Structure formats: structure tokens, C-alpha cells
Amino acid sequence: MYQHQGDSVIKLTRLNRALCVLGLVSSFTAMAESATDEVMVVTASQTAHPELTAPASVSYVTREDLDQLVVNDVAEAIRKLPGININPGTSYGRNEIKIRGLAADYTLLLVNGRRINSRDALTSAYGNDFDLSSIPMSAVERIEVIRGPMSSLYGADALGGVVNVILRKPTEDVQGSVGYQYDGITKGSGGDTHKLNAYVSGALVPDTLLANLIVEKSDRDAWRTNKSVNPDTDVLEERDELNIFSNLKWLVNQQQDIDLDLLYSKDDRDADWNNWGRAVNNVQELERYNVALTHNGYWENFDSRLRYSFDESKLMDDSELNGAVGDIKQTNNTVDVQLSGYVGDHLLTGGAEYRDIKLKNNLTLGSGSVSYNQAAVYLQDEFSLGDLAITLGGRFDDHEVYGGEFSPRAYAVYKINDNWVVKGGVGKAFKAPSLNQYSDAYSVLACRGACSVVGNPNLKAETSLSYELGTSYEASRWGAGLTLFENDIEDMIQAENWDRVKTELSYFNVDEAEVKGVETMAWFDLTDTITVSANYMYTSAEDKNTKKDLILTPKHTANVQIDWQALDNLHAYTSYQYTGSQYVRSGEKLDGYGTLDLGARYEAIKNLNLKLGVTNLTDEERDDTATQLDYILKARSVYAGISYDF
Numbered sequence: 198m199y200q201h202q203g204d205s206v207i208k209l210t211r212l213n214r215a216l217c218v219l220g221l222v223s224s225f226t227a228m229a230e231s232a233t234d235e236v237m238v239v240t241a242s243q244t245a246h247p248e249l250t251a252p253a254s255v256s257y258v259t260r261e262d263l264d265q266l267v268v269n270d271v272a273e274a275i276r277k278l279p280g281i282n283i284n285p286g287t288s289y290g291r292n293e294i295k296i297r298g299l300a301a302d303y304t305l306l307l308v309n310g311r312r313i314n315s316r317d318a319l320t321s322a323y324g325n326d327f328d329l330s331s332i333p334m335s336a337v338e339r340i341e342v343i344r345g346p347m348s349s350l351y352g353a354d355a356l357g358g359v360v361n362v363i364l365r366k367p368t369e370d371v372q373g374s375v376g377y378q379y380d381g382i383t384k385g386s387g388g389d390t391h392k393l394n395a396y397v398s399g400a401l402v403p404d405t406l407l408a409n410l411i412v413e414k415s416d417r418d419a420w421r422t423n424k425s426v427n428p429d430t431d432v433l434e435e436r437d438e439l440n441i442f443s444n445l446k447w448l449v450n451q452q453q454d455i456d457l458d459l460l461y462s463k464d465d466r467d468a469d470w471n472n473w474g475r476a477v478n479n480v481q482e483l484e485r486y487n488v489a490l491t492h493n494g495y496w497e498n499f500d501s502r503l504r505y506s507f508d509e510s511k512l513m514d515d516s517e518l519n520g521a522v523g524d525i526k527q528t529n530n531t532v533d534v535q536l537s538g539y540v541g542d543h544l545l546t547g548g549a550e551y552r553d554i555k556l557k558n559n560l561t562l563g564s565g566s567v568s569y570n571q572a573a574v575y576l577q578d579e580f581s582l583g584d585l586a587i588t589l590g591g592r593f594d595d596h597e598v599y600g601g602e603f604s605p606r607a608y609a610v611y612k613i614n615d616n617w618v619v620k621g622g623v624g625k626a627f628k629a630p631s632l633n634q635y636s637d638a639y640s641v642l643a644c645r646g647a648c649s650v651v652g653n654p655n656l657k658a659e660t661s662l663s664y665e666l667g668t669s670y671e672a673s674r675w676g677a678g679l680t681l682f683e684n685d686i687e688d689m690i691q692a693e694n695w696d697r698v699k700t701e702l703s704y705f706n707v708d709e710a711e712v713k714g715v716e717t718m719a720w721f722d723l724t725d726t727i728t729v730s731a732n733y734m735y736t737s738a739e740d741k742n743t744k745k746d747l748i749l750t751p752k753h754t755a756n757v758q759i760d761w762q763a764l765d766n767l768h769a770y771t772s773y774q775y776t777g778s779q780y781v782r783s784g785e786k787l788d789g790y791g792t793l794d795l796g797a798r799y800e801a802i803k804n805l806n807l808k809l810g811v812t813n814l815t816d817e818e819r820d821d822t823a824t825q826l827d828y829i830l831k832a833r834s835v836y837a838g839i840s841y842d843f
Contacts, residue, residue, distance in 0.1 A: 620667060
């Protein structure tokens, strides 16, 4: 279910204004499901809850939703959910997920509940996009998004929220699919994307050993446009990706099973970037291995999970600005255990986690390598007092460099009736500086090669106190919700701005930052075949010391979608997305913009599906300031796809 300052006036065309008015009073839950078709979500508490009564602000995208769309990564899949803003992490087409106005560093990315992270190898500006692209979309069963801090369960990096990608499990019966999709940009040169995928699942030993295999291959040509300041540079980089996922499940007996997850990703990038009017070539080739072994127990009075995961990212970084070829490797080892069960009327969930992170980088680390480890324990209690459901939790993290930090959380859900709830809570969260931020052995080229950024060992860990209060109603033919939120962050880490004089920059703590706002959402079944859904978010994100807005944080975002089940075998949609004005690091303000998309999915014969559509139908362009900074919107594009299920 799909569910800074002075920015008081939004300049819109007549069409945009009409669509945005609808977004101001409602929120987006595309492919909306009725109250009788509940999807159980698990990320909010590590226990199953319907979306309406989950102890957090949660939304999700299902496998059925993804089948209707053409998306290349997780960011594109969730970009229309409430509270989400997808901003380019760089001006060359690398995206990052921002939740409720906080930078991508504050979004924790999970795969089947475990961390996936290559940020230290790639630095903050690049890691999120490489992480997102390493997950084959044809392997995704569901994506759950928690809006708001969740350090009480997941620890550091979850100040903004959590994105949990839940992958397909193998099936007893044999099933599979093959597919191809094409995406072509109608202006400029290049930019064509071709993607092939195949999926197969079944029992190797009936009732005992199940397995699946998903292979996805994607190639995109670099895209150039005369909108660029330097027409000899690329707006979107060339990308060649190969993602392979496999899950092997051993059904030991009725009380135990063992999962082996294998994820391999190869992601090669090649682009000519604009460096003060000169085109410089940048090549990055990332190879990634992710292995997880999990034992699940379903005992008489409790459930258990014991898991080990290994994640290794190897990067070859060859840029004309580096002066040498980078040989970089990040290794993450994690062991975690969790128990969950009832003690009287209390559902208790507790666990422990140990993580060890190592980084080798011949370009940025004078010492050659750095490492740190982190251990944690957590406990959560869920219980009810009549119609009031209460969740209390806390987690203690012990960071090798930054010591101990306790993150408590309290959340309540009051059920007015079966369709209407009021819920809210308060929680504390923290984020330790990353290796590149705190280690003075770390130095990376920046300012397009004119300066370097070094770590600051005197940085403090960031902490936040967050509040939210909301209400949601969901019936068989319509639903709506409103949520107020506030996140007060102390010691927020910021990078120094380049004054075109300094040759060495670093990071510093901001005493206090405040991010607050409101989310609205609604969906309506206008007829048995037509559903309208929309969302709107207003965000105020401010450095309390300087009174300036935080960068790349639009005050207004809105989404509207109309879904039409024209025939049993034909589904069509129209969607509009608006992103408001925002400031960038240079202090300049970029105007807001909106895009309109059309798409359809048609089952030509049984199990043979065709997709066709247009993104950015009106060929919207960003303003001159954005264009001068190389933040160029992807031009009108057409896409087509074909898939066969068996």
C-alpha cells in the first residue's frame, strides 16, 4: 500500500495548483487496501501488527504494488510514501532516502531486519545509493518504512527512520518468472536502461529443503543534455549492475528452521563529471558479498532467533581527481540473538547484538585501515490496559570509541473503535559519527579536487528526542490520517562549507537542530474500480543557533495518485509528485517542481503481463539555479516491460 525560510508561496501552474490542493488535505496510500485485507507489519516492534495499530508511523509497499510500476531501486519504490523525500545525493543521479526532513545518514536500511551498509567505504555522499542498488527489486516481497526514530530497537543511525526490505521466501511448490523492462529518456543523448530478471522457487527436498534464486541484470547508458553547464559531462552516470539473491530454508522440524541468505552485487559506474568547466572521468566498481545464517525457533512459550551476517564491499575507485587508483574494502560482521514471548499479559521482546566494522582505504587512510566494534542489548514490553495498547522499550549501545548510550522509547495506541485509533509516543535516539567523520587518519578529496575533508576526533555523538501524535481511520472504502511530529537533535554533525580559500575542511557539531512538521494522508474508493489516494508533508528543519534552514529539506512535499482497475486484466494509474523549494550547501535556494506520471499494466494472456508508461509527462525542468549547480531533473521518459509467471 502506497500509502527554507520564506517558503510561504508555492508557484504552480493551474494543473499543479489543483493537484497540490488535493495533496494539502490528504495523503498517499497507492494501491490502497481495504480494512479487510490487512497486511501485517513487523518492523515497528519486531512483532506482527496491522498497519493501523502498529506502535509507530508505518507504511509499506507490497509485491503487488511493485508489479504495477517500473522501479530500479528501493528509493524509487518508496518515493511516494508519506514522509519520504528522495533527493539526489550528488548532482550526477545518485539518490538518497530522507525521512521527515533528515539527511540520508539518518535513515537505517535493513534487509530482512539486518543492516546493510557500505557508507564508510564510499563516504556519506555515495554509500546510500550503492546500498539501495544492491537489492534486486524482483527479490522484494515487501518494503516497510518507519517514520521517526527507532534506536530503542535498532540502535544508531535510525534518527530519521527505518527502511526494511523484506525479501521473498522460497516456496514448497515450483514457481517462477522472467521479465524485461526498458526505460528511455526522450531528450538529450543516451540514458536508455535495459533490465532483465529471472526468479525460480521450489522444494529441493519436499517438506524439508526449500530454495529460491533471483537474478537481475541492468544496464544504463550515461545521459547528457544541453541543460548542463558543461555539455561534455554526464547528468546520469553509466551503470552496469548484476544482483543475485538466493535463500535456502531447511525445515528441521515443526519447531525449528534454518535460513541461509546469499546476496551478491556488482555495480560499475562510469561518468564524466564537471570540475570547474573541465570534464574529469570517474570510474567506480563495487563488488559486494552478503551472507546471513539464521536459526529460528518456535517453542511452546517463546520464539527465538540466532543470526550471523557477513557483509563485504570491495571498491575500485579510479578518478582523475584522486591521483591514484583506490583499493577500498569495508567488512561488517554481526552476531545477534532475539527472544520473544508472553509473560502473563506482557509480550516481551529482547535481544543482544555485536558488530565489528573494518575499513581499508589506500586513498583516504594514512594508517591504511581503521576499525571499531559496537555491542548492544535491548528489551521491549507490549501490553494493554483496556483499549489502550502500550509499548515500552529501551536499548543500551556500547560503542568502542564513543562509549555507552541508552535509548528509551514509549508509545501508545488508543483504539476508539475497530476503524479509528489515536497514537503517539516519545523516544530518544543517537548516532555515533562514522569512521570518515571522527578518524583524523581519514582524509578525502573534496571541493572538486581543490580541498580535502579530514575526520575530527573531537566530535560528539548526536542525540535526539522525538515526539509524535496522530490519528488514523480506515474503513472498507476510505481511510485518512494526520500526524504531528518533532525531532530535537543535539550535537548534529555538519560538514564545513568551502570558502574557496581553505584547503582542509572537517566536521563539527551543531548545538541544536529542530525538525518538526505535519503529515496528512487519505484514500478514497470513488467507485468499485477507481481509487484516489494522496499525501502531504510540511517540514520545518532549522539550525537553532543560526536560525537557518537545513539543506536539501523541502518544506512541502505532496503526492496524488488515481488508480483505475479498468478491466479484470487491465490496471492504469496517474500520479503527481510535488517537491517544494529547498536550500543547498552553497546557500542558494532552489524552486519547487512537480512531475506527472502515467502507467498501465495489462495481462494479455494468463500469466503474461505487459507494462507501458511515461514519467515526467510534462517534461518539467528545474529552475536556472538548480541547473547551474547540475541538479537537473530527468527529462520525459517512456518505459515498457514484459513478464511471464509460471
